[in-house]
Amino acid sequence: MIPELGNFALMLAALVAVMQGVLPIAGTLVRNPQTQVTLQSLARPTAALQFVLVAFAFGALASAFLNNDFSVLYVSQHSNSLLPKPYQFAAVWGGHEGSLLLWVLLLALWSVAVAVFSRSLPLDMVARVIGVLGLISVGFLLFILTTSNPFERLLPAAMDGKDLNPLLQDPGLVIHPPMLYMGYVGMAVAFAFAVAALMSGRLDAAWARWSRPWTVVAWTFLTFGIGLGSWWAYYELGWGGWWFWDPVENASLMPWLVGTALIHSLMVTEKRGSFKAWTVLLAIAAFSLSLLGTFLVRSGVLTSVHAFASDPKRGVFILVFLAVVVGASLTLFAWRAPRVALGGRMELVSRESFLLANSVLLVVATAAVLLGTIYPLIIDALNMGKLSVGPPYFNAVFAPLLVPTVFLMIPGSVARWRDANVREIAHKLRWTFAGAVALAVLLPFVLGGWAIGAAVGLFLGCWVALGTAQQVLERVGKPGRIGASFWGQHIAHFGMAVLVIGITGVKCYEVERDVRMRIGDVVTIAPYTFRLNSLDEVRGPNYKAVRADVQVLRNDKIIEILQPEKRRYFSSAMAMTEAGIDSGFMRDLYVSLGEPLDDARTEWSMRVYYKPFVPWLWGGVLLMVLGGVFAALDRRYRK
Amino acid sequence: MKPRTKRFALIAAGIVVLCAAAAFVLNAFQSNLVFFFTPTQVSKGEAPKGRTFRAGGMVKEGSLVRDGNTVRFVITDTVHEMPVTYVGLLPDLFKEGKGVVSQGKLGEDGMFVASEVLAKHDENYMPPEAQHAMDEAAAAKAAKSVQTPAPIKGNP
Numbered sequence: 001m002i003p004e005l006g007n008f009a010l011m012l013a014a015l016v017a018v019m020q021g022v023l024p025i026a027g028t029l030v031r032n033p034q035t036q037v038t039l040q041s042l043a044r045p046t047a048a049l050q051f052v053l054v055a056f057a058f059g060a061l062a063s064a065f066l067n068n069d070f071s072v073l074y075v076s077q078h079s080n081s082l083l084p085k086p087y088q089f090a091a092v093w094g095g096h097e098g099s100l101l102l103w104v105l106l107l108a109l110w111s112v113a114v115a116v117f118s119r120s121l122p123l124d125m126v127a128r129v130i131g132v133l134g135l136i137s138v139g140f141l142l143f144i145l146t147t148s149n150p151f152e153r154l155l156p157a158a159m160d161g162k163d164l165n166p167l168l169q170d171p172g173l174v175i176h177p178p179m180l181y182m183g184y185v186g187m188a189v190a191f192a193f194a195v196a197a198l199m200s201g202r203l204d205a206a207w208a209r210w211s212r213p214w215t216v217v218a219w220t221f222l223t224f225g226i227g228l229g230s231w232w233a234y235y236e237l238g239w240g241g242w243w244f245w246d247p248v249e250n251a252s253l254m255p256w257l258v259g260t261a262l263i264h265s266l267m268v269t270e271k272r273g274s275f276k277a278w279t280v281l282l283a284i285a286a287f288s289l290s291l292l293g294t295f296l297v298r299s300g301v302l303t304s305v306h307a308f309a310s311d312p313k314r315g316v317f318i319l320v321f322l323a324v325v326v327g328a329s330l331t332l333f334a335w336r337a338p339r340v341a342l343g344g345r346m347e348l349v350s351r352e353s354f355l356l357a358n359s360v361l362l363v364v365a366t367a368a369v370l371l372g373t374i375y376p377l378i379i380d381a382l383n384m385g386k387l388s389v390g391p392p393y394f395n396a397v398f399a400p401l402l403v404p405t406v407f408l409m410i411p412g413s414v415a416r417w418r419d420a421n422v423r424e425i426a427h428k429l430r431w432t433f434a435g436a437v438a439l440a441v442l443l444p445f446v447l448g449g450w451a452i453g454a455a456v457g458l459f460l461g462c463w464v465a466l467g468t469a470q471q472v473l474e475r476v477g478k479p480g481r482i483g484a485s486f487w488g489q490h491i492a493h494f495g496m497a498v499l500v501i502g503i504t505g506v507k508c509y510e511v512e513r514d515v516r517m518r519i520g521d522v523v524t525i526a527p528y529t530f531r532l533n534s535l536d537e538v539r540g541p542n543y544k545a546v547r548a549d550v551q552v553l554r555n556d557k558i559i560e561i562l563q564p565e566k567r568r569y570f571s572s573a574m575a576m577t578e579a580g581i582d583s584g585f586m587r588d589l590y591v592s593l594g595e596p597l598d599d600a601r602t603e604w605s606m607r608v609y610y611k612p613f614v615p616w617l618w619g620g621v622l623l624m625v626l627g628g629v630f631a632a633l634d635r636r637y638r639k
Numbered sequence: 640m641k642p643r644t645k646r647f648a649l650i651a652a653g654i655v656v657l658c659a660a661a662a663f664v665l666n667a668f669q670s671n672l673v674f675f676f677t678p679t680q681v682s683k684g685e686a687p688k689g690r691t692f693r694a695g696g697m698v699k700e701g702s703l704v705r706d707g708n709t710v711r712f713v714i715t716d717t718v719h720e721m722p723v724t725y726v727g728l729l730p731d732l733f734k735e736g737k738g739v740v741s742q743g744k745l746g747e748d749g750m751f752v753a754s755e756v757l758a759k760h761d762e763n764y765m766p767p768e769a770q771h772a773m774d775e776a777a778a779a780k781a782a783k784s785v786q787t788p789a790p791i792k793g794n795p
Binding site (some may be wrong): 028238346347360364367368371372375385386387388389390392393396397400403467487514515516574575577592597605607 | 645649653656660661663664667668670671673674675693705707708726727728729731732743768771792
């Protein structure tokens with residue numbers, strides 16, 4: 001009964017979304033002032049009502065999961081009666097249908113947030129923004145109802161569910177999708193503001209100021225979501241890798257890159273009134289890439305292009321929806337953009353030009369990632385053979401594009417608006433530059449060997465860190481209140497520096513040993529010694545495991561005991577590697593069990609890794625997130 | 640410099656930089672494409688020597704041999720087979736009789752030296768490339784069995 005109610009609520013939500021999408025926008029087009037106000041005022045209540053209905057549907061699905069209602073097909077595919085309760089709840093977004101429902105729920109949540117926090121906006125603007133969000137919601141609700149209904153029944157009901165993929169049974173993955181989706185969906189708000197501005201023809205500084213905090217919040221969630229995903233892959237996959245250039249990862253990286261360009265470009269539009277067209281295009285691109293990402297990851301297109309063939313309805317819907325969103329917004333852009341007045345003038349060297357350069361570099365990097373991600377899909381779909389584009393391509397392309405981007409962060413934030421002087425900037429940054437060069441030359445010797453890659457990476461990291469510190473010190477020394485956005489900018493930039501140093505350190509100085517070990521065997525990665533102490537059988541709620549006890553010694557003293565596990569889940573007989581990790585400030589020690597090499601299971605293959613700077617990756621991401629929070633909290637936006 | 644010349648210089652410089660970036664990206668792309676070949680294609684000599692490619696199919700039952708950290712196994716598409724050697728730990732879902740995709744180079748002796756054996760996230764999941772190899776081989780076999788009983792004679 002409850003699933004049917006959920007289904008019904010979803011249908012009602014689609015109807016309300018149509019009203020939310022059509023009526024307020026119609027209200028901006030009619031002549032009669034009375035009708036105008038009436039129709040436009042419908043934006044807020046319809047958004048709220050849609051949220052309530054979608055939330056009800058989501059609750060209905062969650063209750064089916066928590067009550068082990070295996071007569072619901074989706075539940076029987078992604079849950080199991082032995083699955084711990086928190087994971088049963090998280091399993092709601094463990095598959096395609098449920099994650100789309102989560103997407104729509106978060107979209108409704110963002111719409112309500114816009115409805116609530118838009119009191120300072122003119123009513124027609126609110127009507128347009130919420131209307132556009134409503135139209136996006138219509139698309140998604142129709143997609144769910146016609147091709148991916150999570151409430152579909154299974155007759156006869158299954159005795160028990162197939163269980164959630166064991167890889168997903170992890171706290172990191174419980175919060176990763178909601179965070180990522182908050183980011184993706186948040187880009188819809190930036191998109192809605194851009195489209196609303198195009199509709200009204202008022203593409204001005206005010207639009208940029210309204211749009212900025214929303215975009216920053218979306219970017220912050222996206223950053224956090226990507227970081228969580230990377231962290232999860234690192235400790236859960238048992239390979240010690242944290243970024244694989246997997247199409248799924250690329251799908252989330254692309255909106256992030258464009259989103260990063262967007263938040264900077266919005267700043268120029270707000271402060272100087274320039275780059276309007278470029279900013280609008282970035283907003284459209286960021287959301288389109290978010291859509292592409294959502295669909296690529298969840299529709300099964302990526303794991304196999306043949307998912308198109310197995311369920312052509314889904315694939316066609318996806319393509320049509322993407323085409324409508326991109327086509328409609330670009331048409332609107334082409335129609336309206338020529339009327340957009342040019343912004344303030346700028347000189348060849350100015351803060352604007354630095355930001356523009358970085359914007360373009362980020363877009364080129366995005367295009368390179370897009371090429372590598374979808375080219376194999378297109379070739380396969382056209383039956384022109386099978387090929388893949390591996391990490392070497394992405395590494396080869398990404399590093400040279402991001403080196404100048406990161407380098408320009410500092411002169412860009414030092415340079416004056418409109419007209420800056422190269423000599424002045426160089427003079428101001430000369431000691432910072434010298435310090436970064438000195439550190440880049442010396443640090444590699446300390447870390448374990450000189451290499452050009454390490455020196456370049458460390459130089460960039462130190463350059464941004466020192467440059468940021470210099471600006472903060474200078475500003476703190478001056479009188480006057482310092483806004484939250486100042487701190488946001490510099491905390492986030494500092495986070496980037498930490499991330500760059502972390503990536504450099506782990507890429508250049510990690511040590512990986514694949515060894516075979518019996519109880520009592522040792523392996524040494526100076527200055528650490530790892531000894532396999534014992535192997536035990538342990539039992540979890542829905543799996544049993546072999547757990548190794550690995551002592552880590554330094555100077556003959558035990559500093560840590562790591563307990564990597566090899567799990568076997570009852571429901572699927574799928575083997576899973578749980579790594580044992582010891583995190584320090586400067587390094588991780590990482591041990592994972594491979595497989596038994598003899599029948600008595602006394603000798604195992606094992607991975608023993610020394611991973612310097614890995615905690616810096618997460619630290620860098622968290623600093624960027626913190627920076628985003630500060631930037632969004634700036635007083636200017638709370639008027 | 641006049642403002643107009645300056646703007647022109649800016650735009651020209653931008654275009655040059657963009658073209659350079661595009662050329663660089665496409666070049667890197669070209670040299671890092673990894674093609675996929677089925678065991679049948681490899682046995683016909685279609686796979687390149689000395690260039691990295693991917694090969695996939697099923698791990699032949701009983702073919703897995705370990706020697707220290709080196710493993711040897713055979714990939715089959717049920718028609719042709721290819722021997723593979725790999726140094727390192729195999730992914731959790733690697734099993735005899737299951738699909739596999741590995742990346743590496745073909746040695747002069749016909750041994751495929753894998754640098755990577757790809758891990759997948761789900762036990763029931765068949766790598767699409769491996770499935771493709773099996774399908775191709777099955778299709779070829781079917782086509783052959785239709786042709787063999789009635790070979791066309793007479794025409795030169």
